[in-house]
Amino acid sequence: MRALEETGPRPTATPCGCMKPDLETGNLLTEPVGYLESCFSAKNGTPRQPSICSYSRACLRIRKRIFNNPEHSLMGLEQFSHVWILFVFHKNGHLSCKAKVQPPRLNGAKTGVFSTRSPHRPNAIGLTLAKLEKVEGGAIYLSGIDMIHGTPVLDIKPYIAEYDSPQNVMEPLADFNLQNNQHTPNTVSQSDSKTDSCDQRQLSGCDEPQPHHSTKKKPKCPEDRTSEENYLTHSDTAKIQQAFPMHREIAADFGLESRCDQSSSMAEEQIGPYCPEKSFSEKGTDKKLERVEGAAVLQGSRAETQPMAPHCPAGRADGAPRSVVPAWVTEAPVATLEVRFTPHAEMDLGQLSSQDVGQASFKYFQSAEEAKHAIEAVLSADPRSVYRRKLCQDRLFYFTVDIAHVTCWFGDGFAEVLRIKPASEPVHMTGPVGSLVSLG
Numbered sequence: 001m002r003a004l005e006e007t008g009p010r011p012t013a014t015p016c017g018c019m020k021p022d023l024e025t026g027n028l029l030t031e032p033v034g035y036l037e038s039c040f041s042a043k044n045g046t047p048r049q050p051s052i053c054s055y056s057r058a059c060l061r062i063r064k065r066i067f068n069n070p071e072h073s074l075m076g077l078e079q080f081s082h083v084w085i086l087f088v089f090h091k092n093g094h095l096s097c098k099a100k101v102q103p104p105r106l107n108g109a110k111t112g113v114f115s116t117r118s119p120h121r122p123n124a125i126g127l128t129l130a131k132l133e134k135v136e137g138g139a140i141y142l143s144g145i146d147m148i149h150g151t152p153v154l155d156i157k158p159y160i161a162e163y164d165s166p167q168n169v170m171e172p173l174a175d176f177n178l179q180n181n182q183h184t185p186n187t188v189s190q191s192d193s194k195t196d197s198c199d200q201r202q203l204s205g206c207d208e209p210q211p212h213h214s215t216k217k218k219p220k221c222p223e224d225r226t227s228e229e230n231y232l233t234h235s236d237t238a239k240i241q242q243a244f245p246m247h248r249e250i251a252a253d254f255g256l257e258s259r260c261d262q263s264s265s266m267a268e269e270q271i272g273p274y275c276p277e278k279s280f281s282e283k284g285t286d287k288k289l290e291r292v293e294g295a296a297v298l299q300g301s302r303a304e305t306q307p308m309a310p311h312c313p314a315g316r317a318d319g320a321p322r323s324v325v326p327a328w329v330t331e332a333p334v335a336t337l338e339v340r341f342t343p344h345a346e347m348d349l350g351q352l353s354s355q356d357v358g359q360a361s362f363k364y365f366q367s368a369e370e371a372k373h374a375i376e377a378v379l380s381a382d383p384r385s386v387y388r389r390k391l392c393q394d395r396l397f398y399f400t401v402d403i404a405h406v407t408c409w410f411g412d413g414f415a416e417v418l419r420i421k422p423a424s425e426p427v428h429m430t431g432p433v434g435s436l437v438s439l440g
């Protein structure tokens, strides 16, 4: 096969030497269809994957600049329970040019950027499977998101299990040579000393220092990495991990994990042998939740999702695996944490949700309970960087979710919320000017 680079269209250059955006060359000049209004105002404390926190909410309004009648573009979308959101990691600071990254799951070892969910990639494009809560006019309301406020969204596509999940492939899969496909730890160069400055920056988290809002114990760490570095998967609740560690991790990777608010019995149910769709009622409309139809088992250095439901309509009776992930993805090095709230923090939360005069109320959460669940979910997945976890253990950790500015600390196996104060105003939307994102 001849490489496209040899034969394909050549990018055209403008007199100044810049690449001219051109559909044929792939040098797209994108224009966001909208900017996300998210309950997370900064990277710190934002879940590493959408499955971490089902209460994480966002709204996306389609811009009139894209469609005169934004609601037309959303017609029919309300019939789907989940949507893919394609977005730009606009707070990366710069585009990444590094072929290898160091995901926390590899404890400092490198692997190819395309085998990770790192935000630091050549085109800084993120992909999140979110739950579609509702469509209202030209806006969609989402939950289970891992993007920050102001994220430029490039596209929305419906999640269709039949197309998007190998679990649902209807025809027999072509022979899949697992031996040849094996991604062994050998492919990961633990001692590759050629970590360049960009990699180092990413590793050290110096791309974009996070603000600290307290004068108390202000971290002096050279870096204060955000949850983004732990980008591959997350570990969920201790209970569930103990019961079904692999299942949970893999489900999370595929965005199919049961949400943090669901009980472990629900999780068991999800990976159980029978896979009828679970319906839930929402505003009078019955929507369908996708089910995790397979369980993951480790084989050598890979984990495979295997069918457990021979009578599932889309199942394969021969027991052949449909999707494979390397073991380093599924072997969580980070323990799930117990989350505690001090009485003071509990009191803060109560005050935050009260309707006192002058007191802002939650914008995304429907109650203090929901806010608490969200905070628990974020912290139980340990949002700290590896560096911070190892070298700055005694530092306070801050993050903002909705109107709650959370201060906590971490001890052995737990996170404790110390204070919850009203956050300052969430970031404002990026205006139309300067909203073009060039990927070319």
Ligand SMILES: C[S@@+](CC[C@H](N)C(=O)[O-])C[C@H]1O[C@@H](n2cnc3c(N)ncnc32)[C@H](O)[C@@H]1O
Pocket (backbone or CB within 6 Å): 043, 044, 046, 047, 048, 049, 050, 088, 089, 090, 091, 092, 117, 118, 119, 125, 126, 127, 128, 129, 146, 147, 148, 150, 151, 152, 226, 227, 228, 229, 230, 231, 232
């Ligand atoms: C590891 S990425 C995964 C995103 C997506 N699910 C994916 O796989 O492409 C999630 C992290 O990206 C960071 N993040 C979210 N929105 C961002 C944005 N607009 N710009 C830069 N980083 C962002 C947050 O730290 C979050 O924890």
